Structures are given as C-alpha cells and as structure tokens.
Amino acid sequence: MVEREKVCVTGAGGYLGSWVVKFLLSKGYIVHGTVRDPEDDKNTHLKKLEHAEENLKLFKADLLDYDGLCIAIAGCSGVFHIACPINLIEPSVKGTLNVLDASVKAKVNKVVYASSIGAVVVNPNLSKGQVMDENCWSDIEFCKSIEQWYCVAKTLAEQEAWEYAKRSELKILTVCPSIIIGPRLQPTMNSSSLYLLRILKDGSESAENRHRALVDVRDTAESLLMLYEKPEAEGRYICSSHEIREQDLVEKLKNMYPYYNYPKSFSEGEGVSLNSEKLQNLGWKYRPLEDTLVDAVKDYEESGALAKVELAQTS
Numbered sequence: 001m002v003e004r005e006k007v008c009v010t011g012a013g014g015y016l017g018s019w020v021v022k023f024l025l026s027k028g029y030i031v032h033g034t035v036r037d038p039e040d041d042k043n044t045h046l047k048k049l050e051h052a053e054e055n056l057k058l059f060k061a062d063l064l065d066y067d068g069l070c071i072a073i074a075g076c077s078g079v080f081h082i083a084c085p086i087n088l089i090e091p092s093v094k095g096t097l098n099v100l101d102a103s104v105k106a107k108v109n110k111v112v113y114a115s116s117i118g119a120v121v122v123n124p125n126l127s128k129g130q131v132m133d134e135n136c137w138s139d140i141e142f143c144k145s146i147e148q149w150y151c152v153a154k155t156l157a158e159q160e161a162w163e164y165a166k167r168s169e170l171k172i173l174t175v176c177p178s179i180i181i182g183p184r185l186q187p188t189m190n191s192s193s194l195y196l197l198r199i200l201k202d203g204s205e206s207a208e209n210r211h212r213a214l215v216d217v218r219d220t221a222e223s224l225l226m227l228y229e230k231p232e233a234e235g236r237y238i239c240s241s242h243e244i245r246e247q248d249l250v251e252k253l254k255n256m257y258p259y260y261n262y263p264k265s266f267s268e269g270e271g272v273s274l275n276s277e278k279l280q281n282l283g284w285k286y287r288p289l290e291d292t293l294v295d296a297v298k299d300y301e302e303s304g305a306l307a308k309v310e311l312a313q314t315s
Contacts, residue, residue: 008032011083013043018185019221025051034061063095069102092153115158118151133275134236178213178240183299203261211271219286240274241286
C-alpha cells in the first residue's frame, strides 16, 4: 500500500460503510467519507474510531449531489461506493453514475462497488437448486412484476456500472454480498440487522423455512478492502459465507439464547445457494457463524434493541 493513500467511502455512516471506514483507518489510509450531514449525531460513532481524528474527514453529500461527490472524491486514488438508497431506483442508478463520473474527474485508479445478491438471484429462468455464481443476474422485468424494487435498483445500478466500465478506463470491481449480519458500529438499525432481530423477538406464529445465505458485516468489509488492494482482482464477486435453513438458524439461536421469542412453526420455503469460490481463491476468509451470532446479539442487548429477558419469568 502506498503510504498515506487517500480513499473515499460513500455511505460512510451506514452499517457496512462504517466497518469499511474502521478497517481503512486501521490500515493507515486517509479516508474521505460521504454522509448526509456530518454533524448529525448518528455519525458520531465515526469520529470516535481509532485514528479518525487525524485521518478521517466527513463530507456532506448524497448520491444525487454530483458537485458534493466531486469535492469528497477529489485527491483520492480509490473509491468504495457503498451508499445505497433503499428501494429507490433512480437515485440508486443515477447516484452510481454520479460516483463514477466524479471518480473519473478525480482520476481515481479503482472503484469497488458494493452491490447485492439482489442483483444475482431473482430470476425465474435459473434452475431450481442451481448454485449461483458471478454469471447469474436477476431478471429486472420479473423483479418489477413481483415488486422487488430493491432488486430492480441494485441490478440496474450494477449493470450501469459495468456498461460504464466498458466505455471508460476506470477500473471497477463489484461485490455482491448475501444477507449481511453481525454487530453494528452505527446507532441505527438497518434492514439486514432487522432480519436477525425479528427472528429473536417477533415470536411469529409461522415463518417460511427458507434456505438463507448469510455473511458477517466485518467479513464483507474485509472483502472490499482485499479486492481494492489486490491488483489481480477483476470483475464481479459473490460474497457469502454460510447457508442455513431458517428453522435450523432458529434452533441454533435457541440453544445459545433459549429465552427469546422465536417463530413458533415453519412452512416450507425455497432459497438460494451461492458460490463464493472466486472470492475465496483470492484469499478471502470468513469467521464461524456462531461468532457472528454472539457478537450480533451482544450488540442488540447492549444497545437496548433487544431487551434481556429474565429467566425467572419462565419458571
């Protein structure tokens, strides 16, 4: 790594973005982070990170603010594009193009873009039980027909990124994580954190026993840094570490935390199977699922998102 290399992280205050910022700072990078409001209390956690005082600068910019993005990216040699407007198609697509245009203007060497398996797996033409790899794409029209707008947005944005790469000299890499779980650095909840939290506390009468693909937020962040630093990295990468039926996940959690309010029964459901071999061949490693669950539950309990239950109540 070039000493004191400067990089920009869009969506720096979010779930994945915060961990990327933390790991970049720990490796000696100078980090420009884009957030909606640098003075907002929900971004205070970034300023408390080790080395943040001297090596982190927050910029006010959203994805539709091209001029703000240009200011944030100026002087950077790399960009981690992580910001993601949930279920908003135009901001997702236009925002990605704005980031890429600003990167070209700043003469950035490489952009690592966090896409999603939402851009990979929603396709009725894929064979049932097929193990999906980087060649698989979600079907945009089908996603629209079932109102999976997040998948529409992520698929369109990633496809636009690859079209952009064809007509420019900018090196672009994309990472498609599965359901991201694990501890938060930021004070707010996000959709993938809520997935695990709902299993622990909602107590629904019935849940679909789908085959879930999961990955730790820290392992995902580390994959982004690894791809940025490895010159041989090329193209698209699926990032997923564990696959488990939801009923088996609940049983695992019950054994660890028997006092929470889990789904009471399960109906049969389908799911996805993903191949992260391309990423692993570059050297990516991931932690055990149990470690992720322990750290996530500890985070929920300490933040008050998950109230600790008195065991005496059940006696």
